[in-house]
Amino acid sequence: MDLPETMQAIDPAQPGGPEVLVAVERPVPRPGPGEVLVRVAAAGVNRPDVAQRRGFYPPPPGAPSIPGLEIAGEVVAVGEGVGPEALGQQVCALIAGGGYAEYAAAPWGQCLPVPPALSMIEAGAMPETLFTVWTNLFERAYATEGDTVLVHGGTSGIGTTAIALGRLFGLTVIVTAGSDEKCARAREIGAAAAINYKTEDFVARVQEITGGKGVAAVLDMVGGDYVPRNLQCLADDGRHVSIAVQGGLTATIPLVDVMRRRLTLTGSTLRPRDAAFKALVADELHRAVWPHVAAGRLRPVIDQVYPLGEAAAAHARMEAGDHVGKIVLEVVR
Known part of the structure; x- marks a missing residue:
C-alpha cells in the first residue's frame, strides 16, 4: 500500500482551551522496531488528553505531541521485527500518544484484534x-x-x-x-x-x-x-x-x-509504563477478556462520536461532565 507523506492530525502548538484543537498537516509516522502503522478509523477521548491539552500532562519521552491514547484501525505498514502477517489486520491499540490523526504508530505487543462483534468506533473506545x-x-x-x-x-x-x-x-x-x-x-x-x-x-x-x-x-x-x-x-x-x-x-x-x-x-499511572509491561497486560486481556469481547458480551458504552476535525467539541463535552461512557473521534475519509 502506498502511504501518503502527510496526514491530518490534531497537534496544538500551545496549551489552552478546547479551541486549540484544530486540524493541521503532519508527516505520516513511520513504524519503528516492534511497531505497526495503523490507518486510524477511530480514537477514544480520555481525561489525560484534556490534561495534556491544558499543559498539565506532557507526553512521555519519545511519544508524539499529538494527543490520543487509544485507536482502532487497519495495519498498513510494519516495523522491524513484526511479521508481514500483521498487514491488513483490524486492531485496536493502547498507545502513548498520536491517536488524534489519520495514521498512528503502535507497539505490536499493545494491539488487540477487532472481532466482528465490535464496530471500529467501539474498538477505538476500549483499550485505555x-x-x-x-x-x-x-x-x-x-x-x-x-x-x-x-x-x-x-x-x-x-x-x-x-x-x-x-x-x-x-x-x-x-x-x-x-x-x-x-x-x-x-x-x-x-x-x-x-x-x-x-x-x-x-x-x-x-x-x-x-x-x-x-x-x-x-x-x-x-x-x-x-x-x-x-x-x-x-x-x-x-x-x-x-x-x-x-x-x-x-x-x-x-x-x-x-x-x-x-x-x-x-x-498507578499507565502512560509512563514501558512497552513490555503494557504488552503483558495486552496478553492477559487477550486471554481473560477478549473471549467475552468476541462473543459480544463486552462492549463499551458510547456517549457521542465526533469527526476528527471536531476534537474541540469532543473536549468541550468531556469537560462539561454530562457524558455517560466514552467520547470517540472518527476519522472520516
Whole structure:
C-alpha cells in the first residue's frame, strides 16, 4: 500500500482551551522496531488528553505531541521485527500518544484484534479504560468473584468499563455519580447500586448497602478528601487504588486505622509504563477478556462520536461532565 507523506492530525502548538484543537498537516509516522502503522478509523477521548491539552500532562519521552491514547484501525505498514502477517489486520491499540490523526504508530505487543462483534468506533473506545481497569481493579486491588467494590465516577469511561468488567467477573459494583439521572444510567448499565454524591453521604450509603461490612476495594480517581472517606468504606483487609487526583493531590489519613484494619493503599499511572509491561497486560486481556469481547458480551458504552476535525467539541463535552461512557473521534475519509 502506498502511504501518503502527510496526514491530518490534531497537534496544538500551545496549551489552552478546547479551541486549540484544530486540524493541521503532519508527516505520516513511520513504524519503528516492534511497531505497526495503523490507518486510524477511530480514537477514544480520555481525561489525560484534556490534561495534556491544558499543559498539565506532557507526553512521555519519545511519544508524539499529538494527543490520543487509544485507536482502532487497519495495519498498513510494519516495523522491524513484526511479521508481514500483521498487514491488513483490524486492531485496536493502547498507545502513548498520536491517536488524534489519520495514521498512528503502535507497539505490536499493545494491539488487540477487532472481532466482528465490535464496530471500529467501539474498538477505538476500549483499550485505555480496559487496560486501566484491569491493571488496577483486578491486579492491584485483587478483586475476585464475590467481592463488592466501590467505583467513583460511575458513568465515566473508567466507571462504565468497571461496571461491565465487574459483571462479567462476578463482582458487585457500587458506583457514585453526580446526578440522579447518571445514577439511573449506571444502574441500567449494570451497577448493583449508584449513589448521588451531591445529595447523599456515600460513606453512610456504602455501609447501608453492604450491611455494615464495607467493600473489598475502592477504585478512586478523585483523591484529596475522598481518600479518608474511602477508607471508611473499606472492609477489613480492603484495598484502596488511586488512579487520578481530580479532587486533590494530597490526603490526610488515620494510619492507626490502616494498621488496625490491615488496609492497603496503592495506585498507578499507565502512560509512563514501558512497552513490555503494557504488552503483558495486552496478553492477559487477550486471554481473560477478549473471549467475552468476541462473543459480544463486552462492549463499551458510547456517549457521542465526533469527526476528527471536531476534537474541540469532543473536549468541550468531556469537560462539561454530562457524558455517560466514552467520547470517540472518527476519522472520516
